[in-house]
Amino acid sequence: MESLYAIELRKITKTYGKEKQVAVDEVSFHVNKGELFGLIGPDGAGKTSIFRILTTLLLAEQGEAWVEGFEVRHEYREIRKIAGYMPGKFSLYPDLTVAENLNFFATVFDTTVAENYELIKDIYIQIEPFKDRRAGKLSGGMKQKLALCCALIHRPRVLFLDEPTTGVDPVSRKEFWEMLKKLKMQGITIIVSTPYMDEASLCDRIALIQYGKILSVDTAENMVKNYPEQLYAVKSNQMYLLLKSLRKYPEVLDCYAFGEYAHVAFKNAFEAAPLEAYLRKEGLSEIEMKAVEASIEDCFIKLLKS
Amino acid sequence: MKQFVNFVRKEFFHVMRDRKTLLILFGMPVAQILIFGFALTNEVKNSKLIVFDQAKDPASQELIAKIEASRYFEVERSVMNEQQMEAVFRQGEIKMAIVFPAGFNSGLLHEHHAQVQVIADASDPNTANMLSNYLSAIVMDYQSTRSKSLVLPYRIVPEVRMLYNPQLKGAPNFVPGVMALVLMLVCVMMTAISIVKEKETGTMEVLLVSPFKPILVIISKTVPYLILSLVNVASILLLSVFVLELPVNGSVLLLFGESVLFIITCLTVGIFISVKTDSQQVAMLISLMGMLLPTVLFSGFMFPIENMPYPLQLFSNVVPAKWFYIIVKSIMIKGLGFEAIWKETLILAGITVVLLVISLKSFKIRLS
Amino acid sequence: MKEIVIKTDRLSKRFGDFIAVNEISFEVQKGEIFGFLGANGAGKTTAMRMLCGLSIPSSGTAEIAGFEVYKQAEQIKRNIGYMSQKFSLYEDLTVSENISFFAGIYGLTNREIKEKGEALVEQLGLEKETKKLVGSLPLGWKQKLSFSVAVLHEPKIVFLDEPTGGVDPVTRRQFWDLIYEASAKGITIFVTTHYMDEAEYCDRISIMVDGRIAALDSPSKLKTQFKAGTMDEVFYQLARGAKRGD
Known part of the structure; x- marks a missing residue:
């Protein structure tokens, strides 16, 4: 099915626990194809919940959402084939080496490292000297690069990056955004969440979020202009x-x-x-x-x- | 299929690289067998015995000689009166005494009835119980050889014990028990922990978002533990045959087949625990308290089920380890074939199917 | 002459061949807000641990509130407060239980706990939340509460390890108001952060690169020195040359 947007949410609501604490409150927005979209807000704003709903890990109580035209509730199998996901916390096997991690995730997605090497080449050559090192022994920046490689290994159409730069020093953050720009040029739609406001200008469009509500969606430029x-x-x-x-x-x-x-x-x-x-x-x-x-x-x- | 193989290989990497766990996995059965086999042996050899023989007739002399000939007792000394006997007991070195009343022989000959008194130091009740069992067994053996017509009502009790364990060895009972315990530990706890670990590290999220079937994630995580468990079964059997000199009387193939069934039961429980918990500690606690404890208590391996209150006896029927314990005992010690244990096997298989359905139903393709 | 509360002299920490902290020397004055910056792995955490008396230096000396770090660690602990993004308060205790517990371990009397606790709750506007579990509070409130608890026993120095990570911009500013207030009371603030705009709020900052202090001055002087418009650029210039990550 051909869809207009890479991602679309309509009044998505998610609550947690017996007290029905609202994590995501009637959120609606869309991400265009090939866009680098930023979801910007502090911790606890609901960013991770939105990511998990879109990556079919969580079910929303209300509302509808689509990724590349596939509905998140019923067509989760399709979405899992085309989505790349890098969760907020470290999500590699610390006891496997760099190469083993990469190979493992390649086979999980039914592909090989060689098949999509072009896509990850720029990032992978930076960690290649350490390919026999266990992932747990890598530095923060290196782990992040490896995690990105693993999320990209099956050439996803949409890439979900949940707070990839949190707790990372400013130098590594800059490098990371450089990598994202290059990936965007390869035609991959990227949605990234971040608590750092200064990263907004690096995105094509952004959504500001707090207490589960979208405060505003626009280009950073327009938002500033409309102050x-x-x-x-x-x-x-x-x-x-x-x-x-x-x-x-x-x-x-x-x-x-x-x-x-x-x-x-x-x-x-x-x-x-x-x-x-x-x-x-x-x-x-x-x-x-x-x-x-x-x-x-x-x-x-x-x-x-x- | 290639995906699956790759996944299993990855699991082996995890297992092989975690040296400490690996050591526990392979060391545990060895240690348990050796500890149960030697240190905690139920068997008593050359226990010292006091004889207070007031009869001093042919029958009592004959019986004393028979006792002394056995490997369990060694007549340390004879005493002349009760005060003397009590003094020896107080020293604490001697745990057992046998007292022949005057006219022992004539009693046997004319009244077909004679008494011996067995006095045991019951400060260690287990030993006392065991020693008196041994001693009465010898006494009875003597009586039966002397007079075939003599039927004693309590003769049946020791007979059960001696029938399948003629040397009165303790080992046959605990080898199947250790097997159930080890399989329980490896399959339930290790499987649960290794799955929950993926949840904790966040890799489960990535795996769920991949096109790889979630149920295959779980199944492939259990494969290494299935193989490890079979290695453990083999090592326990080898130890029991070569170190404890306890042969497998029945079919080894059947034994392995039944073990696989029990392993699958345990793996299913492990999966169920991992679905219901989110942290390694909780998974471990539930595995230990929820599975290991019932195994020890209700499999019949440490505590006889017949002596338990009726509700607990009923409960023991849903403990899978109980049925496995019976099966292993039947094959290993009694040397029985499948026709003797098909009922237990069926029950165990039934429990497994129920557990499998429950854990597959509770398994989710999403995070919560 | 202002009172000096932190003084290190060629303080070093080695782990085998690896020199995590390499002869760092600096002084911090009473009431100063001292920003402690560095890329991941530059040695910030190790240095901070030594200053808190949690880790023994391999060589060099450090004096905290007049006490030698590795000889008088116990006295030091009485005179410092500590708060980090990772560990702050017990989520499963209520606000007032947390206050009593932390005040209690620093040896405050019951009367002091009551008085100071009430003042703290009032200052933060948490009167209605005292019986709520800390876990149910929004992150920003937790962090503010956590800071207030860390300075409740009026320590001479409070160490803050990335206190505002992930907090919204409004709450972050409220948090800094608390820091300013504590500093005005004479409490020395030793703070690490990844937000470069927050570096500007400090009186002086040091930037660690590969275990050494590569720069140490007030934000405006550092910007002049490195001919940079923002602290972000200063940091980037220094940290880009770093050889090691964490």
Whole structure:
């Protein structure tokens, strides 16, 4: 069956336990074919549950979902043939070597390493020097690369990556996103979840999620463009005092730390002089102010607070 | 099929690389056989005996000679009166005394009735019980040779024991017991743990998302343990034949066939436990408490089932190890063929089918 | 002259041939928020363990709150608080049971536990949740509660191992408000993080590469030094040259 989207969810709801704690709350969105789609939200937002529903590991209580046109409840066998999945936690056999892990997953998917070697070549050559090492003895970055190879070994049409960069240092994270870009060029649809807001701009489109609800789905660019207020970045010699002072300032609508700056939104038009005078009076120095464009993190904060 | 073979190979990698577990798997049956065979032997040899012979007639002398001739007792000393006897007992070295009343011989000859008193130090009740059994067996043996017409009502009791175990050896009873125990441990616990481990490491998620049939995942995980268990059965039998000098009287092939049946029962239980639990500790606890304990208690291997309250006797019927224990005893010791154990085999097979249906029904193709 | 609460001198830890921590020397002042950064496997965790008195250094010395790490580990433990992303609180105990337990193991009297516990609950706005199991709270609340419990006994130093991993951006900022407050009270904060924007919130940061401290200064000075616009770039420049992973 030919479908319009690579992934589609319609009002998917999933609850857990006797108390019916809602993990996923009427979630609807779609992922286009060949897209690199990001599901961005903190821990416990419902990202993993959505991934498990899409990969046919969990059944949703309500709603419908399709992967490449296959319905997740009844056509799970088809989906399992075309989906590649890398769960959040380490999911290799620590007592098997790199090569053994890869060969094993290849046969599980009824293929061989040689058959799809082209696809994983770029990633695999980085871990090839360690191919006889047990997977449990690899470094974090290496494990992640091996897990990605294993998820790709059967040339899946849709690749599900559940928090692949969580707990990984910034250098390895960058490398990982480079790999994803290359895979995208091979025509694989990729859906990736992450708690890191700064990874949003690396995706074609993103969905922001919290408490099981989708807050917004769009390109990162559009989200930023549609941010309602003008944001200003204010810096001084002391962050905590700056934040406390700004919160007391009557014109301030919202303010929070953002890296070395505090991001501030004002109720009315921004006037630099009185604010600077006020801050000096509060005992701050080295004051610097500028208008800034909102980031995805600003958007997320805005959506969470509204 | 290639997938399946590959999967089984992977399982063997897991088993072979986990040295400690491997050592336990192969060491356990050896250790158990040796411990039960030698250290905890039920057999008592050359136990010291006091004789208080008030009769001092031909019959009592004859009987004493017979006792001394047996390999179980050694007449340490004779005492002249009860005080002396009590003093010896208090020293604690001698556990047993036999007392002949005056006129023992004439009693036998004229009244067809004579008494001997057996006094045992019952501070170790098991030993005391065993020794008095041995002693009365010898006494009875003597009586039957002396007078064929003499029928004693309690003669039947030791006869059962001696019929299949003429040397009164303890080993025949525990070899089948150890076999049931070891198979239970390997198949139930190891299988459950190895499946749950995949859940814990997250690899189960990946396997479930693959086109490989979930049920095959489970089945292929059990294959190595089936083979390991057969190796264990073989090593137990070899040990019992060559070390304990206890031959297999019946068909070895039949014994292996029945073992495979029991192994499948155990594997099914292991799968069921693994489906119901999510952590290795819980799986281990359930396997130990839920399976091993009933095996020890209700298979009849350590505690005779006939002595249990009726409800427990009924319960023992659903413990698969009980039937396996009976089957192995029949083949190994009594040397019986399939026609004698088809009923037990049928029951065991029935239990297996029920368990198999339950565990396949509870098995899920998804996570929860 | 400010009081120095952490002082290490050529502190090293070897595991066989592998030098996990290689002669690191630095000082941290009272009330400072000290960011301890490094790629996975750079030796952060090992260094932090030595500072907490959980691991004995192979060579070099470290003084925590005036005590020698490997000789007076017990005194050190009394003067520090610890919180990590992995272990924080008992999920199957209620909020108030967790507070009493952790306050209890640090030797607070029953009256202190009651007073401080109530103040803590009020500060976090958890009054209605005291009888709830910690496991049922959202992650952000857990982390905030966990931090407050770690500083309940007013330690001189609190070690935070990736305290905000996976927490939403609003809660992360609330968490940092707690850190600022503790720092204003004179508690020294020693924190590791993977969020580079959080590195900016620290007074000074050190970046470990291959067991050594490759850079140590205030965020703004580091950016000038490495001619970088953000801490992310500074980190990338340093860590890219790393030879080992974890």
